[in-house]
Amino acid sequence: MQQRRDFLKYTGMAAGSLLISATGNGCIGRRSKANGSPLKLTFKPYDLQLKHVFTLAGNSRTTTPVILTQLSCDGFTGYGEASLPPYLEETQESVMNFLNSLDLGQFHDPFLFEDIMEYVFNAAPGNYAAKAAVDIALHDLVGKLAGQPLYRLWGLNPEQTPDTSFTIGIDEEYVVRTKVKEASIYKILKVKLGRDNDREMITTVRSVSQVPLCVDVNQGWSDRQFALDMIFWLQEQGVVFVEQPMPKDAVDDIAWLTQNSPLPVIADEAVQTKNDVLPLYGVYSGINIKLMKCGGLMAAREMVTLAKAMNMEIMIGCMTETSCAVSAASQLSPMARWGDLDGNLLISNDIFDGVKVVDGKVILPERPGIGVELNA
Numbered sequence: 240m241q242q243r244r245d246f247l248k249y250t251g252m253a254a255g256s257l258l259i260s261a262t263g264n265g266c267i268g269r270r271s272k273a274n275g276s277p278l279k280l281t282f283k284p285y286d287l288q289l290k291h292v293f294t295l296a297g298n299s300r301t302t303t304p305v306i307l308t309q310l311s312c313d314g315f316t317g318y319g320e321a322s323l324p325p326y327l328e329e330t331q332e333s334v335m336n337f338l339n340s341l342d343l344g345q346f347h348d349p350f351l352f353e354d355i356m357e358y359v360f361n362a363a364p365g366n367y368a369a370k371a372a373v374d375i376a377l378h379d380l381v382g383k384l385a386g387q388p389l390y391r392l393w394g395l396n397p398e399q400t401p402d403t404s405f406t407i408g409i410d411e412e413y414v415v416r417t418k419v420k421e422a423s424i425y426k427i428l429k430v431k432l433g434r435d436n437d438r439e440m441i442t443t444v445r446s447v448s449q450v451p452l453c454v455d456v457n458q459g460w461s462d463r464q465f466a467l468d469m470i471f472w473l474q475e476q477g478v479v480f481v482e483q484p485m486p487k488d489a490v491d492d493i494a495w496l497t498q499n500s501p502l503p504v505i506a507d508e509a510v511q512t513k514n515d516v517l518p519l520y521g522v523y524s525g526i527n528i529k530l531m532k533c534g535g536l537m538a539a540r541e542m543v544t545l546a547k548a549m550n551m552e553i554m555i556g557c558m559t560e561t562s563c564a565v566s567a568a569s570q571l572s573p574m575a576r577w578g579d580l581d582g583n584l585l586i587s588n589d590i591f592d593g594v595k596v597v598d599g600k601v602i603l604p605e606r607p608g609i610g611v612e613l614n615a
């Protein structure tokens with residue numbers, strides 16, 4: 240009995256000392272009494288250089304502007320990011336204006352992230368990428384203070400991460416063939432469609448690869464019968480799902496398409512925030528959740544819960560981003576059927592080291608928080 244008491248005393252002490260070493264100064268306890276140091280938010284603009292010209296149904300580009308954030312408390316720093324592709328309608332200037340308007344110094348306990356993010360969400364409407372930049376840094380900070388990766392704090396199994404798709408943009412035949420050959424480690428490729436050369440795109444990809452494909456039409460098809468015929472043809476070509484085949488406002492056409500389609504139809508442009516999920520029941524088979532659309536990890540987790548309750552498929556996606564935002568989204572990926580987490584792999588000037596893709600599968604780093612370190 241004495242032995243057992245000694246053991247409990249020892250393990251209790253060991254757990255206590257672990258907590259102290261994980262947090263450096265035992266500040267979890269202090270902070271729960273709301274007397275830690277005030278949260279300090281800093282940020283700076285950064286331009287991502289894309290490895291290839293990126294062409295979607297709507298536009299082409301070679302750079303993506305982002306804002307990098309840092310949120311500090313008691314000697315710990317969490318990293319965050321807002322990625323700003325043109326169709327999001329947020330700019331580096333609008334993000335910096337939003338972040339400048341926040342007074343996060345009023346908070347002394349980052350573990351009160353429900354309170355903090357409620358304040359951030361109520362500060363102004365919209366600005367979801369800017370909100371995500373705070374949310375990601377806050378989650379990273381909390382994970383670092385707890386000394387645990389987020390997936391562990393959420394109870395998610397890191398073995399359950401999906402394979403990630405790798406995106407092949409619309410391009411000349413020889414460029415598509417080169418990109419597909421370069422992407423040989425991926426177990427699924429995402430082909431961008433929605434122009435007048437859709438069948439040629441697929442045929443070109445198939446001339447050099449036999450891996451399963453998914454396609455993202457980016458709202459590019461306007462006729463539902465044409466869309467259905469295309470989906471049947473795509474199924475014969477080994478396509479496993481179709482993302483945003485028609486304009487998001489064509490709700491009745493998309494519901495008809497989903498009902499008749501042999502492949503799952505996934506919403507992307509049609510689903511931005513958690514408020515958009517419920518009306519999509521019966522219209523799509525699933526949703527593509529992205530941190531920059533919904534305002535970060537807290538909102539994304541709510542969307543996962545909602546979609547699962549409605550028996551909808553979940554895909555976790557990203558923008559072109561550094562490994563910071565992609566690693567954050569990847570923490571949630573064990574809950575998703577499909578991952579589209581290649582945004583960091585499309586850029587040539589990533590300043591973070593984080594999530595990896597090994598044999599096509601998302602591998603979560605064994606580091607606290609979102610799992611990133613700044614590259615030297």
Ligand code: MG
Pocket residue numbers: 455457482483507508527
């Ligand atoms: Mg998409």
